[in-house]
Amino acid sequence: MENENAKKFGMVIDLDKCTGCGACMVACYAENNIPFREDDTDKMLSVSWMHVYKLNNGKSFPDYEECYLPRPCQHCEAHAGHSPCVSVCPATATDYDMSTGIVSQIYPRCFGCRYCMGACPYHVRQFNWWDPVWPDGMERMLNPEVSVRMRGVVEKCSFCIHRYQAAKDQAYMEDRREIEEDEYQTACTQACPAGAITFGDLNNPEHAVHQIAQPDAAHHGHSKNPKAFRLLERLGTNTKIYYLSRREWVRKAGDNYLKDEFKNKAHS
Amino acid sequence: MDSALIPKGVKRCPIWQFGLWIAANGAVLAWGVFAMLLVYIKGLNQTNMNNAYGFALWIWADLAVIALGGGAFFTGFLRYIVGKDELKNIINYAVLIGFICYSSALMILGFDIGQPLRGWFIFWHANVHSMLTEVAFCLTCYFGVLTIEYIPMVLENRKIDKVPFFHHLGHNMHEIMAVFAATGAFLSFFHQGSLGGVPGVMFGRPFGFREGVLVWPWTFFLFTWSAAAFGPCFTIFITKITETVTRKKLVKDNVIDLLAKISGWMIFFYVIAKIVDTVYWANVTAPARGLTFWDFYSNNPGSAYGIWILIAEVGVCGVLPALILIIPKLRQTQATLWLAVFLGVIGVCLNRWVMVLQVLAIPVLPFEDWFTYLPSWQEIATTLLPVAYGVIMISASYRYLPIFPQEQELNPIDEPAAPAEVGEPVPEPTGTGPEPELSPAES
Numbered sequence: 001m002e003n004e005n006a007k008k009f010g011m012v013i014d015l016d017k018c019t020g021c022g023a024c025m026v027a028c029y030a031e032n033n034i035p036f037r038e039d040d041t042d043k044m045l046s047v048s049w050m051h052v053y054k055l056n057n058g059k060s061f062p063d064y065e066e067c068y069l070p071r072p073c074q075h076c077e078a079h080a081g082h083s084p085c086v087s088v089c090p091a092t093a094t095d096y097d098m099s100t101g102i103v104s105q106i107y108p109r110c111f112g113c114r115y116c117m118g119a120c121p122y123h124v125r126q127f128n129w130w131d132p133v134w135p136d137g138m139e140r141m142l143n144p145e146v147s148v149r150m151r152g153v154v155e156k157c158s159f160c161i162h163r164y165q166a167a168k169d170q171a172y173m174e175d176r177r178e179i180e181e182d183e184y185q186t187a188c189t190q191a192c193p194a195g196a197i198t199f200g201d202l203n204n205p206e207h208a209v210h211q212i213a214q215p216d217a218a219h220h221g222h223s224k225n226p227k228a229f230r231l232l233e234r235l236g237t238n239t240k241i242y243y244l245s246r247r248e249w250v251r252k253a254g255d256n257y258l259k260d261e262f263k264n265k266a267h268s
Numbered sequence: 269m270d271s272a273l274i275p276k277g278v279k280r281c282p283i284w285q286f287g288l289w290i291a292a293n294g295a296v297l298a299w300g301v302f303a304m305l306l307v308y309i310k311g312l313n314q315t316n317m318n319n320a321y322g323f324a325l326w327i328w329a330d331l332a333v334i335a336l337g338g339g340a341f342f343t344g345f346l347r348y349i350v351g352k353d354e355l356k357n358i359i360n361y362a363v364l365i366g367f368i369c370y371s372s373a374l375m376i377l378g379f380d381i382g383q384p385l386r387g388w389f390i391f392w393h394a395n396v397h398s399m400l401t402e403v404a405f406c407l408t409c410y411f412g413v414l415t416i417e418y419i420p421m422v423l424e425n426r427k428i429d430k431v432p433f434f435h436h437l438g439h440n441m442h443e444i445m446a447v448f449a450a451t452g453a454f455l456s457f458f459h460q461g462s463l464g465g466v467p468g469v470m471f472g473r474p475f476g477f478r479e480g481v482l483v484w485p486w487t488f489f490l491f492t493w494s495a496a497a498f499g500p501c502f503t504i505f506i507t508k509i510t511e512t513v514t515r516k517k518l519v520k521d522n523v524i525d526l527l528a529k530i531s532g533w534m535i536f537f538y539v540i541a542k543i544v545d546t547v548y549w550a551n552v553t554a555p556a557r558g559l560t561f562w563d564f565y566s567n568n569p570g571s572a573y574g575i576w577i578l579i580a581e582v583g584v585c586g587v588l589p590a591l592i593l594i595i596p597k598l599r600q601t602q603a604t605l606w607l608a609v610f611l612g613v614i615g616v617c618l619n620r621w622v623m624v625l626q627v628l629a630i631p632v633l634p635f636e637d638w639f640t641y642l643p644s645w646q647e648i649a650t651t652l653l654p655v656a657y658g659v660i661m662i663s664a665s666y667r668y669l670p671i672f673p674q675e676q677e678l679n680p681i682d683e684p685a686a687p688a689e690v691g692e693p694v695p696e697p698t699g700t701g702p703e704p705e706l707s708p709a710e711s
Contacts, residue, residue, distance in 0.1 A: 044318035055635050090400035091389040111389045112382020114322030115400050121632040122473035129313040151311050152382025175426035234557050256558030
């Protein structure tokens with residue numbers, strides 16, 4: 001039975017506002033105790049829950065344009081919570097929470113088979129190839145609300161779920177059943193100096209994220225906002241990260257299209 | 269020195285020659301074990317896998333050896349369930365090869381996980397929706413079945429067989445072997461299929477994803493079918509290699525011919541199904557996701573995944589061996605038989621490669637590029653480890669166990685159990701002849 005009070009936390013990222021400064025990535029590293037190595041230049045081996053892609057329109061000066069695209073976990077709902085990664089994990093080490101819409105990762109249960117990494121088309125799932133080694137003194141600066149991960153397990157963006165738990169605890173202490181929109185915000189949302197990231201409950205019409213994304217529940221959350229798109233929407237992943245751009249080439253870059261298909265879709 | 273352990277009525281090379289052979293393979297084995305220990309102690313950073321290539325050489329090796337080991341379940345199915353009696357003369361070897369393949373697969377899986385001590389979680393916290401869960405359960409159970417099928421062969425060793433308990437145990441196990449053959453076929457259908465389901469259910473990966481029936485994607489059936497079709501090719505291939513190395517005819521031509529013919533028809537129908545699947549995927553599945561057939565076969569570094577790979581897999585290593593094995597004259601000619609089974613083995617390995625590696629190499633996000641991967645020496649050493657282990661297992665089993673029931677008849681000797689001299693003349697194989705007496709395995 002569907003829970004009428006269920007939340008569906010999601011995000012809108014305005015790509016026309018994003019400057020590619022990387023503050024969201026840094027905030028995410030600090031908030032979630034993400035490990036790094038002395039030489040972390042090989043990004044295929046490093047862990048970053050929030051990764052910023054640099055896109056361009058493929059044209060030469062003066063028509064050249066570029067765009068930065070921050071990519072956290074897309075928290076796919078797919079059909080009835082059967083996210084690409086959740087359904088394949090053999091040890092139930094990742095789960096789709098129907099009450100929040102968040103795809104979680106249970107580190108002590110993950111045994112590192114990496115099937116979820118193969119199943120995720122967004123590369124949001126990353127493997128701990130090494131044990132974390134923190135610079136001297138940095139252990140004391142780790143976030144006590146977030147467990148550090150060991151070598152050999154997969155990790156990914158959690159939508160800072162510890163903040164949600166803290167906000168709920170606070171509300172409970174104050175005898176409230178619901179939390180306010182601003183009581184639960186992810187670290188990347190708060191760190192973005194351009195205000196490009198909006199976070200909230202996509203099911204709540206009062207939340208800004210709902211008003212901007214305008215998700216159509218009858219069509220797997222497809223946005224009614226003509227400037228909005230989701231990454232690889234055609235795969236049926238039904239993600240909760242909506243991107244905004246007034247530039248057509250940026251919107252087109254979010255998915256694969258056959259020749260002239262996007263143009264026809266845009267004019268239909 | 270070890271003549272008392274060698275089966276009666278057959279010749280084996282001198283112990284020093286056998287020892288040298290084992291030592292050479294043991295060196296490769298030791299190299300693999302060293303690399304395996306490095307992986308266990310230092311972790312998967314010893315590999316060249318990365319966040320794009322979570323699956324790589326090892327998973328390919330797993331899928332490949334399981335497909336090649338499919339000769340065990342399918343030959344057992346034909347022998348015990350369908351009733352192809354001639355295959356009793358090769359079933360022992362098929363089981364031995366299957367046992368080696370499956371034990372190798374389990375060994376590789378043991379170090380291919382980031383937290384090996386948590387490997388049992390796959391059984392304890394099983395997610396029934398995951399294809400990998402089904403693989404783990406069925407594969408483990410089937411390895412148990414193969415062990416049960418292999419034990420009677422060990423019990424037939426001359427010395428062990430003298431112990432009445434082991435003699436009767438072996439005899440009684442043979443009596444109920446049909447039950448295990450049926451169980452093995454049932455389990456194999458599911459784990460071979462589930463391995464096909466691993467890429468088939470990944471709806472985020474358009475190259476691997478397939479529609480299907482209920483919860484099973486088409487790759488589920490294609491993998492089972494291909495294992496049954498190409499597995500016997502591997503059994504024949506290894507038999508032929510063993511005959512070449514030992515310079516003896518070990519299995520009569522009519523047995524090989526029957527298995528080759530069945531394999532040929534299985535490959536033939538598999539290739540038709542594979543072509544239909546590819547055409548549907550290229551024209552319906554992929555375009556529905558905004559991708560064309562050529563997106564999967566072009567613009568990749570060095571054309572590592574050019575169209576050549578599909579032609580090689582389906583054409584050169586699919587259609588060609590099928591035709592050779594179907595046409596009696598061609599499959600009865602040694603050179604073309606060798607070619608067909610070799611191509612068949614390459615074909616199924618190539619299929620497993622693309623369904624693991626190419627799936628991950630292809631960029632799905634439009635702004636990403638193809639991902640490249642070259643295995644590290646540790647990955648190569650640990651992949652050669654099961655090969656060396658297999659050679660040693662086959663060598664020891666051949667030397668001390670009556671694996672080939674027709675060997676004695678095909679290679680008559682005057683003096684029983686005398687160690688053979690190097691380079692001794694090889695008796696002319698008879699090819700066909702009267703049915704030999706039943707081996708201990710069949711008695």
